[in-house]
Amino acid sequence: MKSFSMWSLLALLVFCSAGACHAGTPGPAVQRQDIAVTLEPEGHTLMGQSTITFAAGTRQVALRLSAEASIDSVAVSGKKAPFSFDHGTLLLELLPTGTAESIPVTVSYRATFNDPVSRHPAASEDPSYGVNGAITREGTFLGGGAYWYPVPSQIPARRSISITAPAGTEAVTAGRRLSRETTGAVTRSVWEEARPVGVLSLCAGPYRVEERRVDGIDLYTYFYPDNAALASRYLDAAAKYLNFYSELFGAYPFEKFAVVENFFPTGYGFPSFTLLGGSVIRLPFIIDTSFPHEIAHSWWGNGIDVDPAEGNWSEGLVTYLADYLLKERRSPVEARDYRRQLLIDYASLVTPGAEFPLSAFLSRSDPASRAIGYGKGAMLFHMVRSQIGDRAFFEALRQLCRDHLYGSASWSDFVRAFSRSAGRDLGPFMNQWLVRSGGPGLSLAEVTSRREGKGWRVSGSIVQSAPLFELPVPLALETAGAQVKEVVPVRGERTRFTISSNDPPGRLLLDPGSEVFRILGRGEIPATVNSIKGSSRLIGVITPNCRAGRETFGKLLTSLSQGGATLVNEADLGRKAVEDYDLVFCGAPRDRSLLPQLPEGVELSDSGFSIDAERYGAPDGLLFLVLQFPGASPRVAAVFQPLSDAAAEQYSPKITHYGKYGYLVFSGGANRRKGTAPALDGAAVVGFPP
Numbered sequence: 001m002k003s004f005s006m007w008s009l010l011a012l013l014v015f016c017s018a019g020a021c022h023a024g025t026p027g028p029a030v031q032r033q034d035i036a037v038t039l040e041p042e043g044h045t046l047m048g049q050s051t052i053t054f055a056a057g058t059r060q061v062a063l064r065l066s067a068e069a070s071i072d073s074v075a076v077s078g079k080k081a082p083f084s085f086d087h088g089t090l091l092l093e094l095l096p097t098g099t100a101e102s103i104p105v106t107v108s109y110r111a112t113f114n115d116p117v118s119r120h121p122a123a124s125e126d127p128s129y130g131v132n133g134a135i136t137r138e139g140t141f142l143g144g145g146a147y148w149y150p151v152p153s154q155i156p157a158r159r160s161i162s163i164t165a166p167a168g169t170e171a172v173t174a175g176r177r178l179s180r181e182t183t184g185a186v187t188r189s190v191w192e193e194a195r196p197v198g199v200l201s202l203c204a205g206p207y208r209v210e211e212r213r214v215d216g217i218d219l220y221t222y223f224y225p226d227n228a229a230l231a232s233r234y235l236d237a238a239a240k241y242l243n244f245y246s247e248l249f250g251a252y253p254f255e256k257f258a259v260v261e262n263f264f265p266t267g268y269g270f271p272s273f274t275l276l277g278g279s280v281i282r283l284p285f286i287i288d289t290s291f292p293h294e295i296a297h298s299w300w301g302n303g304i305d306v307d308p309a310e311g312n313w314s315e316g317l318v319t320y321l322a323d324y325l326l327k328e329r330r331s332p333v334e335a336r337d338y339r340r341q342l343l344i345d346y347a348s349l350v351t352p353g354a355e356f357p358l359s360a361f362l363s364r365s366d367p368a369s370r371a372i373g374y375g376k377g378a379m380l381f382h383m384v385r386s387q388i389g390d391r392a393f394f395e396a397l398r399q400l401c402r403d404h405l406y407g408s409a410s411w412s413d414f415v416r417a418f419s420r421s422a423g424r425d426l427g428p429f430m431n432q433w434l435v436r437s438g439g440p441g442l443s444l445a446e447v448t449s450r451r452e453g454k455g456w457r458v459s460g461s462i463v464q465s466a467p468l469f470e471l472p473v474p475l476a477l478e479t480a481g482a483q484v485k486e487v488v489p490v491r492g493e494r495t496r497f498t499i500s501s502n503d504p505p506g507r508l509l510l511d512p513g514s515e516v517f518r519i520l521g522r523g524e525i526p527a528t529v530n531s532i533k534g535s536s537r538l539i540g541v542i543t544p545n546c547r548a549g550r551e552t553f554g555k556l557l558t559s560l561s562q563g564g565a566t567l568v569n570e571a572d573l574g575r576k577a578v579e580d581y582d583l584v585f586c587g588a589p590r591d592r593s594l595l596p597q598l599p600e601g602v603e604l605s606d607s608g609f610s611i612d613a614e615r616y617g618a619p620d621g622l623l624f625l626v627l628q629f630p631g632a633s634p635r636v637a638a639v640f641q642p643l644s645d646a647a648a649e650q651y652s653p654k655i656t657h658y659g660k661y662g663y664l665v666f667s668g669g670a671n672r673r674k675g676t677a678p679a680l681d682g683a684a685v686v687g688f689p690p
């Protein structure tokens with residue numbers, strides 16, 4: 001990482017080229033904004049005063065402020081001024097100021113923020129859990145969308161924020177922390193931003209604060225006392241990942257980095273801090289999964305904002321650069337399995353009716369939009385990197401940082417940056433994934449092998465179902481000797497290929513490394529929890545053996561994005577439904593012909609279940625098992641078998657988090673077994689007789 005002084009200088013240069021000096025930003029120039037708020041958690045209220053300093057010549061001012069706020073006064077250059085405030089928009093006219101160089105507008109206001117906070121992690125795919133603003137005794141979260149301070153239409157060149165709260169309530173927002181002190185009955189901290197981006201968010205709570213300075217960046221943890229012992233692990237990890245990404249993309253773009261605990265289960269990245277729920281912070285894997293994901297957002301999504309006109313590129317990119325890239329650095333097998341999982345998730349979660357192009361993705365709202373915006377987006381970056389190589393790929397990302405930091409970027413900027421660094425136009429390739437829904441369905445056909453001279457010659461076609469894409473498709477020919485790899489440029493409905501081999505061919509595999517985005521064929525997708533989440537026609541069936549209450553079973557289905565599913569008793573289940581719908585049984589059905597064949601080693605009975613000779617009969621056990629029906633129509637059935645209503649209550653909300661698994665066993669308070677039966681090989685593999 002570069003030293004801070006050098007970085008400040010660079011940042012000023014960049015800021016001037018991409019931020020305040022950027023040509024043509026409409027609206028009055030805002031020189032600075034000073035915000036002072038006092039939090040009163042008992043009454044869920046905030047008392048605020050903010051001075052926004054406009055450049056001379058500004059005549060009209062429009063500020064967004066919470067529609068619920070009441071405004072005590074507005075002053076221009078220290079004198080009370082008339083204003084209007086309607087539907088959260090504060091308007092006032094400024095008179096000519098003569099020789100003054102700037103016009104300070106001061107707004108004094110108060111507002112209540114008390115959005116209901118859900119503590120159930122399964123409640124939603126929405127990372128904010130529907131909370132814009134909540135000031136409570138337990139904690140405070142004020143997101144940018146709450147408009148907790150008067151927000152001008154243009155981002156000010158500097159901002160300072162002073163937060164006063166009852167003694168012991170520590171607050172965090174964007175920028176460098178200038179001071180933090182407790183005197184008498186209040187705790188106050190002051191933050192200042194010299195490189196502002198976006199609308200400010202604010203968090204506060206009875207935090208224990210730990211800090212460290214690494215390579216000129218202040219690192220903080222703001223954790224509740226229960227998690228305070230985890231602080232040093234998070235500070236270590238923050239230093240590690242900030243260093244890793246600084247080397248990849250260029251210096252870290254903000255004044256500090258803080259890890260802040262939230263009182264509801266978020267995983268959220270803001271400019272210069274990340275907000276993780278307490279239950280999230282305690283999960284051991286988070287520190288190397290969600291945490292680096294949020295850190296990578298410092299550059300992608302926060303340092304460079306998303307220009308939403310062409311869709312949100314940041315989730316696909318950060319998924320690729322964090323969740324994926326860290327696996328790739330551990331092992332090629334983990335990398336391949338991750339890419340494979342993205343394709344499986346897409347095929348099982350995105351029903352044809354739910355498809356939309358990447359350019360229409362803004363944020364995730366359900367499993368399908370996640371599979372598109374995060375998963376397909378990540379695969380697009382992978383395909384680009386495979387085609388242009390690491391050097392050109394990462395050079396383009398560094399150039400984007402140089403050109404767009406503290407500003408915004410669109411997909412078109414990525415197309416241009418990759419094309420420039422690769423020295424060829426990637427527009428036609430990238431645009432087909434950006435503006436069209438879905439992806440190619442690919443299969444092998446007419447594959448034959450014959451002897452030719454001393455070796456063998458394998459030929460055949462890659463068949464593509466509509467919509468048609470143009471893409472390079474890897475083939476691998478397994479032989480008695482070395483594996484032969486070939487990349488076939490696929491276009492149109494049928495692309496012929498020929499592969500020569502010195503040794504007798506064993507199997508031909510289409511894209512065995514999951515290098516390209518495609519819609520997997522039915523035989524390639526294992527039946528998993530995600531198959532249930534992605535079902536478009538599902539019935540919940542209550543068997544006589546169901547140990548869960550109807551309401552608990554309904555809540556399970558809701559957590560699996562199937563809240564609209566019909567619930568019926570097994571006796572009322574018609575034959576037609578059995579043929580047309582995916583089914584989730586609560587309890588093992590009396591009529592076993594309603595289920596596909598159970599996998600080897602799995603037994604169900606009225607009193608319990610067993611897997612690989614291990615028997616579960618105690619009341620705190622629970623099985624969730626997803627099975628695929630044989631035949632042409634792709635249907636699945638799941639057995640949800642809690643051994644008591646208490647077990648159903650306890651474990652059901654967890655099931656949705658195990659999306660890629662085909663069976664789950666819970667007992668003794670935790671997940672005991674999980675796994676997935678392998679999919680058939682489908683039309684992406686052809687075997688040759690020996």
Ligand SMILES: [Zn+2]
Nearest residue numbers: 293297315318
């Ligand atoms: Zn993200």
